[in-house]
Amino acid sequence: MLQHFFNPSSVAVIGASQNPAKIGYDILNNILQYGYGGTVYPINPKAQEILGHKAYPDLASVPSDIDLAVVAVPATAVMDVLEQCGKKGVDSVIVVTAGFREIGPEGARLENKLAMRARELGIRIVGPNCLGIIDTASALNASFAAGMPLAGHIGFFSQSGALCVAILDWALGENVGFSRFVSLGNKMDISETEIMLSMGQDENTRVILGYLESIEDGPRFMKAAREVSKTKPIIIIKSGTTSAGAKAASSHTGALAGSDHAYRAAFKQSGIIHAESMQALFGYAMAFANQAPPKGPSLAIITNSGGPGILAADACDRSSLHLTPIRRETADRLREFLPPTASVYNPIDIIGDATHERYQKTLAVILNDEFIHAVLILLTPTAAVDAEAVAREIVSLAKDTDKPIMTAFMGGKRVRHARKIFQDHAIPAYDYPEDAVGALDAMLSYRRWREQPERQYRHFDVDTSKVREVFASVVKQHRQDLVESEARQILKAYGFRLPESRIARTTQEAVKMASEIGYPVVMKIASPDVLHKSDMGGVRVGVENEAMAEDAFFHITSNIQLRQPGARILGVMVQEMIPQGREVILGITRDMQFGPIIMFGLGGIYVEVLKDVAFRIAPLSVEEADAMIRDIRSFPLLRGVRGELPADIKGIRDALLRLSQMAIDCPEIVEADVNPLLVCPEGQGAVAVDARITIQE
């Protein structure tokens, strides 16, 4: 996939230059100097030869086929180059040139034209406004970055060229190896999704890292990530997640950042490891590139000092890892050689006079304990210890285990060489215990993601013609908001359980309907214009007899006439009074990048005041519906507290799945909520009491 970008047989550099101040020089020089094995054609009408290579005036003059063109000519000349590529049959082009969408409307127009023409010509483009591409396996540095990373197993793509530069420079200093570097630029054609897929297929890439400010096509991205994350971890830092950040991002690339909760849901649902900071991004990358995820949550900590051990234990407690008690058999084996003041609990404190032999023996015993899934080794540079010797012992033992081993040797000068040994032997080395625990925690989540069973979707039979009929009638009346009776029809068509309910146009009708439904009833205004019925005095609950029904009809209609004079009144809805239960809210919103999002929370103040809400992107699998119910802080209330019966969680799950199907089936729904869904005690289901649906104009 995208083979010509990463492993071309020949590369043309259009705009190659002899002037070291020009980007066209840097690119050609980078391609030539790092050992790329294919043929290179500098293209420049004004030169005979550049950097010792024959230059051609244009693509047509090149005597053989060209797999990849790297374009560094001014923005206005790019279209002409594209035409040349078309004629020459070049199908892969990197446009590093800036001056497109990022500079404003004029640049955007030029970019759109270019994109359209490229599609016609069947040409794939990376960029424009990017740094280029590096592939260490083919020794191709088709970028104007300063330097070439070591070969390694990390694939990195970035929407910020500057971050590529910074990370490349960092990697050179730390001897971190990369398989590929891709600067996405404006993502005119090739986006993060295709790059992610191509790295998924690249055998040199073991872990995929990304920096993103926006995502082009949410559902496609999620589908690809789900597929790729089955075999390779994908770690992404997403910037612009706060309102200040989003504003900065939008003025940077002109891209809409999208809502943070949509991204978080999307990452969760597609197995992406979300790095919350640059620090975490690198920390995770180091772990995933070098070690296999732990088979379970049991972590053993080995330390030669108490303090760092406690810091690690604290970090562990905040993660999903367990600081498992060391079982007796293993403890006994440790006691055979550890001094009496050592602690064989977890953290295992082999105390300040520990030598590399003591580290070696302890680690060997711990690795042999099948109940321990991962080991974190801490060291402070005491007088007794030779940090390098410890590092060598660890490296040696690590060869024969599939348990992840992480290290945090704390200090500076006296642990530097030990860290270097770890780097050279694929043992993750962190500055602080907290970072090591964080990375291990990310690995464990990833393993759990990979091991989870195939996602299950449920399909419900829907009265589709009824749904179409209701929407058609609303559209015909030039409305966007469905009245309650219409919303109820939609919910009914989707199999929601609803309270019995009819619309009365007169007091007499109301009384008749109420007695048919059976007292007590609820009465509500039926009007397309009244959205907040309670606030306007349009609702009466606990109507227990004829007299109360008459009174309610009168007051509800006159309240609305008084408080919202222009409102159209279709009548008063007389509704079955629902049994006691827990009120929850379900909703559909739409995200620019990810489409329909399902939200869930407890009714009343929980959603509105405490912002205790869970989000997932539709369609929901059964597991995702369950997970989002458990996600809210107030979940214990659903399980029942203070002797209450547990609520019918399956009923909520069923409603969430039906709503998810509705969101997917009906793209015209802009916003919808079921508020409240009344959840009865376990086994008794849930009833949709009220609903609002808004469709597109």
Add this chain to the structure above:
Amino acid sequence: MLQHFFNPSSVAVIGASQNPAKIGYDILNNILQYGYGGTVYPINPKAQEILGHKAYPDLASVPSDIDLAVVAVPATAVMDVLEQCGKKGVDSVIVVTAGFREIGPEGARLENKLAMRARELGIRIVGPNCLGIIDTASALNASFAAGMPLAGHIGFFSQSGALCVAILDWALGENVGFSRFVSLGNKMDISETEIMLSMGQDENTRVILGYLESIEDGPRFMKAAREVSKTKPIIIIKSGTTSAGAKAASSHTGALAGSDHAYRAAFKQSGIIHAESMQALFGYAMAFANQAPPKGPSLAIITNSGGPGILAADACDRSSLHLTPIRRETADRLREFLPPTASVYNPIDIIGDATHERYQKTLAVILNDEFIHAVLILLTPTAAVDAEAVAREIVSLAKDTDKPIMTAFMGGKRVRHARKIFQDHAIPAYDYPEDAVGALDAMLSYRRWREQPERQYRHFDVDTSKVREVFASVVKQHRQDLVESEARQILKAYGFRLPESRIARTTQEAVKMASEIGYPVVMKIASPDVLHKSDMGGVRVGVENEAMAEDAFFHITSNIQLRQPGARILGVMVQEMIPQGREVILGITRDMQFGPIIMFGLGGIYVEVLKDVAFRIAPLSVEEADAMIRDIRSFPLLRGVRGELPADIKGIRDALLRLSQMAIDCPEIVEADVNPLLVCPEGQGAVAVDARITIQE
């Protein structure tokens, strides 16, 4: 304060050794080799001379006075040394020897004996089981650490000797300067509090850093921290804050870690900056040691690339800093020289071809804008930029401003020298923008702490004799739990408003009392043995008439007889029915280290299920009471949502302050809660409906 420990005229090393494998060698060698100007006396009965210095067989043989003794003899010999010190008049002793409290009960006994004897002799002791002390101003390295830090302005104390070693080693690698290093060891005599106070007085120390696993005397520590933090920032990392960590800490030092919420409250109430990780500890230290806190929250970010700018903006949004819009005047001045595609909003993106001149001009304009309080400068190593030149420009401009300037130059090799320039010129340099923002945020909080007005305490008149009388009677009856009527008397004595209430022993009495109080009433069992009255069927609300009162009396008493047969029944309490209001819970608990803690939360599920609780250590100031009310997530409910009236927050504050005074006045109270305190709408006060008080046996 503690002058002989940090700036002694003469030091004796007891247990000084010629053998480089011994700690007694390391200590003497450290004192001699780093330029300490005082007299040094090696004490060793078996040697004539050590490291070129005449050795003495014992302290008595030393011809002149000794200010400080450093002891490195075996644990069993320390007592004898102490006696020698007493005779010689040495008042300051560092015991590095291990083998005391940390090894178990036997060691603890030895340590206690030592402590007692030292007190008798008037000798102050640092340690035992510590690394020693370093003071760079007096060039004294009275420790067995490997190396001597550069002179600087950071004072560091640590309960973990190993962390001292690691940090010292790190500091040597990074050229970070320290004023003092103190390894606290077992804190037999001198604790963190005295070290903190001494660093507060030390003119070379500008910022105080600490690593703690436990605190010896909470209230004293808080008092000292409050005093010191008025002039110097105190940054502390506290380990053992989780249950796993606490377990590890307790097996490490034998110290009780204390509860996390008590520490958090104590730090908040005494102006301590709480570092949540080692990373944060160092990051904050770098900022505070070198820059003044910002005068306000307005931060400007200058960057040569979008991505890092967005990451910084995100971090800013999560902090209390504001990414203030650049006002027109300043923006216009920037536009004069910035290219058109640069962004003069905030972050100010001076784009990828920015040179050091552009950085210089931009920073100069920004520093001139009086509405900007702090600047963060980001750089990625593009081809156009000379990072070192930018660093020099920043250093030069920083000389003439009192605004804090932070930097995050991202990358490795190509920014290394720039970072070195920053280190040499007291400009904080971070790896990532997030860390820089975090440190600036900590500085802003510290400034706000320093600027807050003097704490105000309120004193209430209390019917002390009534309180004593009630407690005496409870003690006499060998009870710990007060019955409700007793608890009510205590609350009443403390000026809480209570519902009118009496105890009826017969149905007739109940009916009479109810009619006197006025229907509706609440009826509750009065028993010292029934703690959860509602759960046992011991409460009836909404008793509206004589018949209901009779019925309630019968059912309440028979419920309790049935469900808790042995319970002593004093009667049934007949109580005024309280008006509608918001239920909140106040409580007193006791922490081993900090004493009485006041807790606050909303009633019902908020405390129990959602764990939405605020804690503060008593006594509460008026501001602290206000702050803890605002601290809970559900605070908006008190302000009123959905058209509800706001609750009487002043009423809650008043109750919290009364409870705080009770907690301080009555040390016999082990636990108490007012549950619920019914808070009426604003201006109408709050009523203590029910209360539980437990006192010591």
